[in-house]
Amino acid sequence: MAGKLIDISMPLTSSVPTWPGDTPYSFDLAWTKAESGSVNVGKVEMSTHTGTHIDAPYHFDSEGKRVLELDLELYAGRAIVVDVTGKEVIAPEDLADQPLDGAERVLLKTGSWQDRTVFPEKITYLDEELAAFLSEKGVRLIGVDVPSVDVLDSKALPAHHALLQNGINILEGIVLDDVEPGEYELIALPLPLKDADGSPVRAVLREI
Template sequence: MTKWIDISQPLTKDIPIWPGDTGFICETAHHKSVTGSVNVGSLTMSLHTGTHIDAPYHFDDDGKRVSDLDISVYGGRAKVIRLPEGTKVISPEALANEKVEGAERLLLHTKAWPDRGGFPEWIPPVAPELAPWLQERGICLLGIDIPSVDSLDSKDLPAHHALAYYGVYILEGVVLDHVEPGEYELFAFPLALEGADGSPVRAVLRQI
């Protein structure tokens, strides 16, 4: 049997969310004792809760929405990299010693969000100049273990825009603490949400 490595945040009532965003509620809306046959659940959440992808429409009114995305971006060869301790900015220099050509998808373990019981106070942002560096090496997806590729207080979102411009898609909030650096297959497909700006995913890895 294939061994899968789950790198998704569990969606629970206590999952930390972006301050001011829609809270997570998953509950039984109709009980079997009432319907006579089934329990039926309901779900309320932000599309950017936990492990999720950003569609370009999230930060660009003219950008692609989830229903416009090429699904193949979210499944295939990937490389997990552990960034140097104390990395302040995720730049080409931070990855200078890594061979990423052929990986197609890059997952970065920053270790900057050690306590997922609360929302982080600070994260290392992605430098906009990383976007062309990734494109030159054939990377189509950047995954990180923090809630955003930009600083938490950023309004102009330079990394989001740079990555989109260079054709690099975004996967945020993966959990890599239990994953060894190396080569994997990644599967992190968004839901088929018509017109949405993002989507939660069940992200998993399979060792190559």
């Protein structure tokens, strides 16, 4: 029997924080049942990097792949959740003792975004050298429980670029507060947005 699903997505509500200056999330009814005579029809406005989302390489590389060009196999399958709570930066030595060989998807539980009603001032980020280390282990997707894999005020985005150069895609803003370290099945499919630089996802883990 398949294990239960664990939702690791940030709810999309009027209080979901966005990057400073980015498009805030809003939901309105374009038509009400009273107006249309039959149905309520909603309208959503939001940044593609709101809440739990994936980054397409085009987000930080103008020549990079856009969302619809990405391999869906990356976003569904075996994943390892690793607890790195308390670390300021995650470097290869922080994961050296983890069973990562053959783990195509690694999700890092940093615990550094504690109040998800406000955008954080500081987060745990990835050392750019981590990308090559993960690639050697066969990792193709990295997930983090913060808005970015880089320092929040970075313009160069060294971790983003290092991950791309090593064939590793990015999932950000997952919620791992109540998830125990270990092996799961991840399902975090992006929307089929043809020209987009990113996409919100409904990310879940299945116990295996």
